[in-house]
Amino acid sequence: MADLKNDRFIRALLRQPVDKTPIWIMRQAGRYLPEYREVRAKAGDFMTLCTTPELACEVTLQPLRRFDLDAAILFSDILTIPDAMGLELYFETGEGPKFRKTISGPGDVANIGIPDPEQELRYVMDAVRLIRKELGGKVPLIGFAGSPWTLATYMVEGGSSRDFYKVKSMLFADPDTAHQLLAKLADSIAGYLNAQIEAGAQAVMVFDSWGGALTTRHYLEFSLAYMQRIVDQLTRDKDGQKIPVILFTKGGGLWLQELAATGCDALGLDWSVNLASARAQVGERVALQGNMDPAIMATDPQTIQQEVADILAGFGHGSGHVFNLGHGITPHIDPENVAVLVDAVHETSIQYHQ
Amino acid sequence: MADLKNDRFIRALLRQPVDKTPIWIMRQAGRYLPEYREVRAKAGDFMTLCTTPELACEVTLQPLRRFDLDAAILFSDILTIPDAMGLELYFETGEGPKFRKTISGPGDVANIGIPDPEQELRYVMDAVRLIRKELGGKVPLIGFAGSPWTLATYMVEGGSSRDFYKVKSMLFADPDTAHQLLAKLADSIAGYLNAQIEAGAQAVMVFDSWGGALTTRHYLEFSLAYMQRIVDQLTRDKDGQKIPVILFTKGGGLWLQELAATGCDALGLDWSVNLASARAQVGERVALQGNMDPAIMATDPQTIQQEVADILAGFGHGSGHVFNLGHGITPHIDPENVAVLVDAVHETSIQYHQ
Numbered sequence: 001m002a003d004l005k006n007d008r009f010i011r012a013l014l015r016q017p018v019d020k021t022p023i024w025i026m027r028q029a030g031r032y033l034p035e036y037r038e039v040r041a042k043a044g045d046f047m048t049l050c051t052t053p054e055l056a057c058e059v060t061l062q063p064l065r066r067f068d069l070d071a072a073i074l075f076s077d078i079l080t081i082p083d084a085m086g087l088e089l090y091f092e093t094g095e096g097p098k099f100r101k102t103i104s105g106p107g108d109v110a111n112i113g114i115p116d117p118e119q120e121l122r123y124v125m126d127a128v129r130l131i132r133k134e135l136g137g138k139v140p141l142i143g144f145a146g147s148p149w150t151l152a153t154y155m156v157e158g159g160s161s162r163d164f165y166k167v168k169s170m171l172f173a174d175p176d177t178a179h180q181l182l183a184k185l186a187d188s189i190a191g192y193l194n195a196q197i198e199a200g201a202q203a204v205m206v207f208d209s210w211g212g213a214l215t216t217r218h219y220l221e222f223s224l225a226y227m228q229r230i231v232d233q234l235t236r237d238k239d240g241q242k243i244p245v246i247l248f249t250k251g252g253g254l255w256l257q258e259l260a261a262t263g264c265d266a267l268g269l270d271w272s273v274n275l276a277s278a279r280a281q282v283g284e285r286v287a288l289q290g291n292m293d294p295a296i297m298a299t300d301p302q303t304i305q306q307e308v309a310d311i312l313a314g315f316g317h318g319s320g321h322v323f324n325l326g327h328g329i330t331p332h333i334d335p336e337n338v339a340v341l342v343d344a345v346h347e348t349s350i351q352y353h354q
Numbered sequence: 355m356a357d358l359k360n361d362r363f364i365r366a367l368l369r370q371p372v373d374k375t376p377i378w379i380m381r382q383a384g385r386y387l388p389e390y391r392e393v394r395a396k397a398g399d400f401m402t403l404c405t406t407p408e409l410a411c412e413v414t415l416q417p418l419r420r421f422d423l424d425a426a427i428l429f430s431d432i433l434t435i436p437d438a439m440g441l442e443l444y445f446e447t448g449e450g451p452k453f454r455k456t457i458s459g460p461g462d463v464a465n466i467g468i469p470d471p472e473q474e475l476r477y478v479m480d481a482v483r484l485i486r487k488e489l490g491g492k493v494p495l496i497g498f499a500g501s502p503w504t505l506a507t508y509m510v511e512g513g514s515s516r517d518f519y520k521v522k523s524m525l526f527a528d529p530d531t532a533h534q535l536l537a538k539l540a541d542s543i544a545g546y547l548n549a550q551i552e553a554g555a556q557a558v559m560v561f562d563s564w565g566g567a568l569t570t571r572h573y574l575e576f577s578l579a580y581m582q583r584i585v586d587q588l589t590r591d592k593d594g595q596k597i598p599v600i601l602f603t604k605g606g607g608l609w610l611q612e613l614a615a616t617g618c619d620a621l622g623l624d625w626s627v628n629l630a631s632a633r634a635q636v637g638e639r640v641a642l643q644g645n646m647d648p649a650i651m652a653t654d655p656q657t658i659q660q661e662v663a664d665i666l667a668g669f670g671h672g673s674g675h676v677f678n679l680g681h682g683i684t685p686h687i688d689p690e691n692v693a694v695l696v697d698a699v700h701e702t703s704i705q706y707h708q
Contacts, residue, residue: 163648164649168647168652168653169649172661173653173654212626214647215625215626215647216628216631217628219626251626254627272568272570272605273570274569274570274608293522293568294517295522295523296526299526299527300527303526303527307526330517
């Protein structure tokens with residue numbers, strides 16, 4: 001493997017000194033890029049992009065050709081694991097993801113197995129290997145997975161949900177089944193992320209998109225506990241390099257202390273959280289990643305530059321911050337604004353690292 | 355006006371001793387009740403329900419005939435004010451509310467006036483007067499309005515929004531216009547709530563449905579500051595009775611201290627907030643209203659009773675808690691479960707008030 005030419009991202013996650021604040025963007029390989037839309041149109045559907053390593057590699061690299069980003073993130077989907085468990089993921093045009101089979105009781109949970117990442121999820125590992133090779137050490141590659149709770153919501157509801165009534169009913173009416181499902185998911189995810197690390201991922205991130213829909217008690221019991229179970233199983237060193245782990249609960253601003261106590265290296269923050277307050281709370285234990293409101297990407301260069309300056313000033317001096325949006329970039333954003341953002345972060349942050 | 359036979363709700367909001375924890379339910383007059391669906395079907399459309407005092411009164415009273423609730427809430431909509439400002443509210447079947455006219459710049463803000471509640475919103479005041487008369491002092495009547503920020507989102511976006519890109523762009527690109535709009539809204543809402551109080555509302559609540567979509571800085575500047583402006587203008591005593599004010603920011607769990615500092619009497623809490631933590635933070639200054647996850651209403655009586663017991667134990671001994679859901683009750687809930695909830699709150703809470 002080639003040496004890493006830009007290790008700013010890894011160093012910031014480990015709270016080691018950097019020259020500038022690193023930046024990457026959630027969904028940086030995505031529909032706001034015309035070259036992405038072109039590959040996607042040729043592929044025909046979203047899952048073909050995910051399951052064809054050459055295409056996943058191509059769209060992963062696209063944003064790096066345009067922008068001076070400090071990390072690449074594997075192009076994939078959080079629902080590859082339930083699909084590999086046999087739930088048969090599909091996408092209908094204009095709608096979210098759906099599963100042909102769902103989980104509704106203990107029998108369903110008993111029937112699903114823990115996927116072998118190099119078998120059922122081989123296409124992901126092949127994509128990781130190919131991307132690492134093609135990156136040539138330019139920037140590190142981030143691997144990722146959905147959190148157990150977040151995957152469980154899709155598996156029980158059969159797709160996206162607004163209110164999560166089915167899966168929340170399971171937490172109350174049949175918590176044992178929920179715990180069995182979440183444990184199986186946590187072990188599957190840990191194996192999947194470790195396989196990504198083995199294949200070349202240099203940092204990993206767990207996306208808990210729906211933890212914020214829970215009460216505090218249920219969040220701790222059904223979401224955080226299973227992210228902890230993942231963190232405890234992850235490969236944290238490989239070939240003498242630390243592999244940082246990032247946990248991100250959207251809407252989890254009330255639970256930063258508990259998230260930091262898992263032993264992860266960094267927390268992703270959505271934009272509702274004040275970065276200075278978050279650093280004061282948990283900055284001695286973890287790095288922080290975020291947290292610009294994605295809506296700002298729809299404004300103008302001057303506004304973006306001002307907001308970058310405010311966020312960087314909020315974190316203040318020293319390492320331990322990876323700039324990002326507080327959620328994924330959306331399709332109708334002008335790519336020119338992304339260039340403005342990336343340059344503003346690099347230029348404005350120098351003063352905080354001297 | 356008849357004397358209040360059940361003042362448990364008012365007393366709890368003022369943190370005065372009560373015999374039992376009072377309960378009401380957001381959207382208690384709503385589609386989960388077959389008798390509501392019947393009146394709604396006869397009315398033809400939602401706005402006819404709101405603008406016809408006899409119908410608004412009828413659906414307001416329906417849940418009180420079924421359940422031992424401790425308060426009635428005016429049946430109306432938060433968008434009556436922008437409609438009265440001339441934006442022409444309408445509802446399309448299967449979609450959310452929409453406006454024929456929207457606010458996009460300073461000229462639009464200059465063109466809207468502050469509605470006279472007894473003129474353009476006379477139908478609301480007539481409903482309040484009729485409901486108070488029909489209630490005959492059984493329980494207190496809650497008046498309400500949307501928060502300035504929440505109303506502004508609909509007025510700028512032209513309806514419901516997922517990402518709030520238009521209105522957030524205005525906060526950045528043209529904050530002066532946003533401030534002018536929000537100030538006009540705050541003054542309109544204060545006048546509207548004071549007119550409701552004059553007409554007979556015995557407590558008022560401000561619903562900030564979308565404050566949680568903002569960054570902390572923007573929440574304080576564009577949402578909280580204008581709720582403060584309302585609180586400062588409200589009638590707090592009428593005929594020797596205190597008129598409690600409740601502020602509710604959905605997703606506002608990070609900002610309880612700032613909300614409590616407005617001088618309101620109570621905070622509404624969504625279910626993500628731990629009630630014991632919230633009481634420890636702000637319980638010396640305000641009462642707390644909430645905060646059961648509405649999803650629990652879709653489970654079974656035993657689960658509902660257990661959750662009620664947990665929430666009541668979380669608040670603990672003494673007054674200052676009004677039981678409610680953390681958000682509105684949804685259409686497919688079995689009314690039998692509401693009876694279970696109301697009875698469980700009353701019966702289980704006695705021990706905390708001895």
